[in-house]
Amino acid sequence: MTKLTALVIKWVLIALALAGVLWVATQLAIAGYTMAVIVAGMLGIGILAVYGTRRNVPLKYLLPGMLLLVAFQLWPIIFTASLSLTNYGDGHLISKEETVTDIIAQSVREVPDSPRYRMSVATKEGASATTGDLVLLLTKPDDTMFVGDTGGLEPLPADGVEKTTTGKITKAPGYTILTAREVNARSKDLSALAVPTGDGGGIKPVGLSEAFEGKPSVTYDASADRLTDSSTTPPTVFEPKNARWVSTADPSVAFPQGWQENVGFANFTRIFTDETLRAGFVKIFIWNVVFAVVSVLSTFLLGMLIALLFNDPRLKGKAIYRSLLILPYALPGFITALVWRGMFNQDYGLINGALGLNVDWLGSPWGAKAAILITNLWLGFPYMFIVCTGALQSIPRDVREAAIIDGANAFRTLRSIIMPLLLVAVGPLLIASFAFNFNNFGLIYLLTKGGPFDGNDTSIGSSDLLITYAYRLAFSGSAPNYGFAAAVSVVIFIIVALMTIPAFRQTKALEEVN
Amino acid sequence: MSTVNAPVPADPRLETRVDAAVGRHTETPDRGGLGKRVWWRHLLGILALVWALFPIVFIYSAATNPSGTLNTASLLPSGFSLSNFDKLFSDPARPYWSWYRNSMIISGVGALAAVFIGACAAFAFSRLRFTGRRPGMLALLLLQMFPAMLALVALYVTFAKIGDVLPAFGLNTSIGLILAYLGGAMGSNVWLLKGYFDTVPKELDEAATVDGASHARIFFTITLRLVMPILVTVFMLVFVGLYGEFMLASIFLTDVENQTLGVGLYGMTLGNDANQFFGQFAAGALLASIPVVALYLAFQKQLVGGLTQGSVK
Known part of the structure; x- marks a missing residue:
């Protein structure tokens, strides 16, 4: 490759990267994220400064990895910490201003003799028909067209738009119009949708192909920070309380829309003061530690014993043994966990069938714990076997011989010579294994999902780890509470750090001996 | 392919730790026996x-x-x-081959990108001298102590927002999931890679520099070729890791067409269908195991070398 071609390739790549950044910046600008546009601009300048000049050679190699690291590892950690101080979650996903516009738009009642719109339900092009935000394509009786969503109403350019004789839009560039069946599937989202119009009114759908414009019954008084609903007699006044609009007359009456709010350390206080949560948290924590310790010890013990078994130069066929013993480790973890779940099935499973037992493995608290430990022993011992074999082979022969000459028997040699050397060698790996198992989400989730659960408490399972508990808080159930889940994650961060950093220090000191 | 089978040096940490503790490392050829x-x-x-x-x-x-x-x-x-296989391939609600393709693409592309990013970073840390080199390496080690999955809530919210603006990179896309995986690409492998890069003699670089080669030329035409064995090892470790990853994939991929093998097969074992679909599930599991098991058996030596350096499953 000549210098010239290399130069051409370099500048083509830089140009492509800059074009990509520009495209992202445009999309961000359209969506109205000013700060993000600035960040994208700085990124573009950064790319040009690093790759377009002859300086900053190390950065040329580090920049791609660093960008990804900052964006998808460092930022999520910082973001988790900041989320843990909020109430972000179901019913608290939007800002306070948005709740006001939303509530007012929701309260729209049809004004007699106001115009009706022909309506088509669509999503932005590329968005999913089942989950994407809904957009209304509207035609007024005078044939002017609009596009409306929760953000407001905008005129729809006539270019490329096709409509039926009645005015219903059937095609519009940039939007995918949903079929009647798809709209039906989302009737709940549709009925919750109201398009705010500039003058305090709103447009709401009626049925699947019409919408009306009306006036809201709720008004907002910005100076007093109160909402007043005049559809009731007497009018109800709502005040902001705990990130929701609550009636001043009857505290049990409130609008469903809440806003995201900074709650300080309330999530953390809740973990440690709420009676049920604290009891549950302590229970989960104890099992989490027991699980990690027993997993590491059992896999290490079995792996070491098998390594010792095969640590005999006269033994033939060691390569075959090793290839076969590595298989549990080689299979993808999700497969083995799911297969073991099938084998632990109380009624049909292999284990109860073959051993003539009738243990409710996955349905009873102790059975589930035993099943998890057995499965993890099977999953993890090949790793320890490999590691121990490597360490045993690096123990010099003459050290053992010296022990034998000094009159030590096989057991004594093992205990006083081999074990200490082995532990020095594999110590850091045991700690890493502990840290890994402490957050072994996949195994627990696939095997028991954290269950079984006590009859009346569905939030804390008897085989839950902290990580599966945090996951359930955030992603399952009808009311995800991201803020609280983030707080639990932060607590796990701190626990893991407190437990592993001193251990790593210890082994660092060992390593620095040489 | 000859470079592929070159052995990875045995774990230096394992041996140096033992050597240090023993105080010597000569091996006598005479092999006394334990047990008859x-x-x-x-x-x-x-x-x-x-x-x-x-x-x-x-x-x-x-x-x-x-x-x-x-x-x-x-x-x-x-x-x-083979009836279970027939049923597996013809079930329209469970597009097995789509899952297979998604898994291969996500793991393959993710592993390739991770190896390239890791190799670039390792080259900088091993060959170039700059302020912040040592702190940078230590910071990477420290960051690895915090499992990225603990930040899953934030990752989810971040990608939901990305998807609002750039639907091709958001939730429910392979690209989004790969990006999320690549956050850890530099950190997790750079120590392993740097260790191997350090074993390539510096004199080669110096000779090439004297001949007028640029740093990029040295990197692409000399260093990358010489470190191929470790690149293969890291590729496989990452590939196997991503292939078996379940948690992020299950949060990110909600449409059945976009799912990976792990998420899809998991869906088969849920609820009352578990008993009925077990044969199909096992057939799918058997086929899904083939790529990784083949990789393991073919490259045992390299993997064992890589595993003992601290990658834990």
Whole structure:
């Protein structure tokens, strides 16, 4: 490759990267994220400064990895910490201003003799028909067209738009119009949708192909920070309380829309003061530690014993043994966990069938714990076997011989010579294994999902780890509470750090001996 | 392919730790024996094999079991039938080959990108001298102590927002999931890679510099070729890791067409269908295991070298 071609390739790549950044910046600008546009601009300048000049050679190699690291590892950690101080979650996903516009738009009642719109339900092009935000394509009786969503109403350019004789839009560039069946599937989202119009009114759908414009019954008084609903007699006044609009007359009456709010350390206080949560948290924590310790010890013990078994130069066929013993480790973890779940099935499973037992493995608290430990022993011992074999082979022969000459028997040699050397060698790996198992989400989730659960408490399972508990808080159930889940994650961060950093220090000191 | 099979140097940490503790490292050729016979070792070895292999035999039996349910599956094959495979491939609600393709693409692209990013970073840390080199390496090590999955809530919210603006990179896309995985690309492998990069003689670089080669030329045409064995090792470690990843994939990929093998097969074992679909599930599991098991068996030496350096499953 000549210098010239290399130069051409370099500048083509830089140009492509800059074009990509520009495209992202445009999309961000359209969506109205000013700060993000600035960040994208700085990124573009950064790319040009690093790759377009002859300086900053190390950065040329580090920049791609660093960008990804900052964006998808460092930022999520910082973001988790900041989320843990909020109430972000179901019913608290939007800002306070948005709740006001939303509530007012929701309260729209049809004004007699106001115009009706022909309506088509669509999503932005590329968005999913089942989950994407809904957009209304509207035609007024005078044939002017609009596009409306929760953000407001905008005129729809006539270019490329096709409509039926009645005015219903059937095609519009940039939007995918949903079929009647798809709209039906989302009737709940549709009925919750109201398009705010500039003058305090709103447009709401009626049925699947019409919408009306009306006036809201709720008004907002910005100076007093109160909402007043005049559809009731007497009018109800709502005040902001705990990130929701609550009636001043009857505290049990409130609008469903809440806003995201900074709650300080309330999530953390809740973990440690709420009676049920604290009891549950302590229970989960104890099992989490027991699980990690027993997993590491059992896999290490079995792996070491098998390594010792095969640590005999006269033994033939060691390569075959090793290839076969590595298989549990080689299979993808999700497969083995799911297969073991099938084998632990109380009624049909292999284990109860073959051993003539009738243990409710996955349905009873102790059975589930035993099943998890057995499965993890099977999953993890090949790793320890490999590691121990490597360490045993690096123990010099003459050290053992010296022990034998000094009159030590096989057991004594093992205990006083081999074990200490082995532990020095594999110590850091045991700690890493502990840290890994402490957050072994996949195994627990696939095997028991954290269950079984006590009859009346569905939030804390008897085989839950902290990580599966945090996951359930955030992603399952009808009311995800991201803020609280983030707080639990932060607590796990701190626990893991407190437990592993001193251990790593210890082994660092060992390593620095040489 | 010759470079592919070059052995990875045995774990320096394992040996140096032992050497340091022993105080010497000469090996005498004379091999004194412990124990008189080896037959009992074979006996226990076969016992270990039975323990290690019975679930795998069970997968095979269940996959080829003609009736295809969990309650009729036995440890040893009770007959041979491909009906479970037929059902698996023809089930429109469970697009098995799409899952397979998604898994291969996500793991393959993710591993390739991770190796490239890691190799670039390792080259900088091993060959170039700059302020912040040592703190940078230590910071990477420290960051690895915090499992990225603990930040899953934030990752989810971040990608939901990205998807609002750039639908091609958001939730429910392979690209989004790969990006999320690549956050850890530099950190997790850079120490392993740098260790190997350090073993390539610096004199080669210096000679090339004297001949007028630029740093990029040295990197692409000299260094990358010489470190190929470790690149292969890291590629496989990352590939296997991503192939088996379940948690992020299950949060990110909600549409059945976009799912990976892990998420899809998991869906087959849920609820009341578990018994009925067990044969199909086992057939899918058997096929899904083939790529990684083949990789493991073909590249055992390299993987063992890489594993002992601290990658833990």
